[in-house]
Amino acid sequence: MGQGSSEIGALLRGARSAKRLTQAQVGVACGYSASAVSRIEAGKLGLDYASLMRFLAFLGIPLDHLRASALSDMVNVATVVRGCRSDEEEAVRRRELLTGVVAAGAAAVVGAGPASAATEPADLEVSLFRLPQAAPVSLPRLVGQIAAARRDYCATEYTRLGQALPGLIATAEATRDALSGQVRDEAQLALARSYVLAAELATKQHSDAAWVAADRALSAARSSGIPVAVGEASRQLAIAMRRSGRSTAAVYLLTREAADLDPSHDQTGAVRTTLLLTGAYSAATGKDRSTALSLLEEAEQEADRRPALPGLFTVEATRTQVDAYRISVLNALGTPDEAVKVAATLDVSHMPTAERRARAWTDVARMWNALGDGQQTFAALRQVEQEAPQEVRRPALRALTAGLLYGPARVEGVREFAVRTGALAS
Missing domain, CATH: 1.10.260.40 (lambda repressor-like DNA-binding domains)
Known part of the structure; x- marks a missing residue:
């Protein structure tokens, strides 16, 4: 520089x-x-x-x-x-x-009022170190609460999720501490997944709290002895590593954890596929094209070998998901032109959650933005808003919208969109 x-x-x-x-x-x-x-x-x-x-x-x-x-x-x-x-x-x-x-x-x-304050990264960081008091609940009730929180995440209801997470994590820890034996392991799994959700939300909000949540998720997952949980938590920790500039270390962690998962079983094989996909994108952010494309091809082969499994915790292992990751990988490698054909055949409607559909449209928007096509970028951003109104208000997407607003070419409708999504004051 x-x-x-x-x-x-x-x-x-x-x-x-x-x-x-x-x-x-x-x-x-x-x-x-x-x-x-x-x-x-x-x-x-x-x-x-x-x-x-x-x-x-x-x-x-x-x-x-x-x-x-x-x-x-x-x-x-x-x-x-x-x-x-x-x-x-x-x-x-x-x-x-x-x-x-x-x-x-x-x-x-x-904070701009009760809704935005509930999802602030600073608040999440504080809550992870100062959890509220909570009493243990029955394991089925805890599992149900975490399933509801997962639905909020998948539906991009980030405000509600942010409000619920501190109490949910505290309840999961209290429940885990009150149990022993096999049911304690199941409670550890529940706790790990509550921290996975916290890491996911922190990542969405560009918060360093993702490191804390991911580390705690992995600790609880390893204590549970459940390979699927370890894979899910490892993925979150690797994402935090990648976002801090440690792409090589993230790829190492992901590939090592993927190697420990049995590809012959549907659940562990599907988690393995998601680790390979995240590894491919991590390698791409480090400009390691060979590793990125190799992991992507391996993930594609894994996805093709088994029936689609959209029921994983936050990311599904499907061929459509592989195609969406291919776009993000090619964007990160600085070759968005290679992603245009992939985007043309990508059927986002096949993705089962609003969060994943919004993420796919975000990658398409970034592709067109890198290619200098403001009209197509804006069309993709409107698709993000249609799928998930809260998603398009995230800092990264507000920045992309602001870039369109202040870019060299005028795009009709961007100003109104920017006001509606919080990128520009009304």
Whole structure:
């Protein structure tokens, strides 16, 4: 990275420290992980113009505080700023974007009312270390409560899930502690799955709480001695590793755990397939094309060898899921053009949960965005909203929407969409 990135990083770090914000809080508001914010502040990760505008707006930094030379490392800045609009129109668009990001950022840190506060990553982090008091319940009742929480996750009811998780985890721990023998192992499985849901939600919200939840999930899963639970929890821990930049370590963990699962049985074989898929994407984020495509092909062969199993905990092992992962892998490898044919034949309606359908459309949106097609990107984002209104309000998707809003080409309807989904203040 050049001198410009270092200057920008120092400016952002100083403003964040002055406001006493954590890197995780800034990341949530601007669509980045805490580790990515750390790299940006250190000058090791650059920002495009639209992303820089989000950081400046959230931290309250006037644009004129940046020297012109600090922008020299950005790609096509002149094109983005002046290539397609008049100076007057550009100024209006900049004010709209900055106003929206300030509003969205403020809501992300302090909460925008009861609904948003319930799903805040900071609240989730606190709750994991200060669980409420809870009494044990019968094992069937606990299993039923976790099944209901899983349904909320699959239906992208993240607000309700965030409200329920602290009490659910506390109840699961109390129930586990009150049991012994085989039923205790079953309670450990329930506890592991409650922490898996916490890790899933934290990942959705770009929160480092995913590390804590995933580690606790794996500990409970290993104590249960149930291979399926170990596989599910290992996948969450690997995702947390990948998101912090440890792609190679994530691939190692996933492939090692996959090797321990028996592919001849439907349940363990299906979990093994999901580990291979997550490993493929992890390798792709590390730009290891050979490993990524090899794991993807192995997962495809596994999925083709057994009947579709949509009944896994949060991710199904089906051929449709493999195709969706192929799009995300090719996006991560920087070859979205290779994913176009896959996307053309992908039948998202075959996916059994709203969360998975929304994720597939998100990958399609990212593919078209990388190819510079704003119209197709927006069409895919509207599909995400149709499947899961709460999903499209996540930080990463708000950032994608803001990029369309402030991109070089005008896309009709984006402004209204941005207001509706929280990427722009009304």
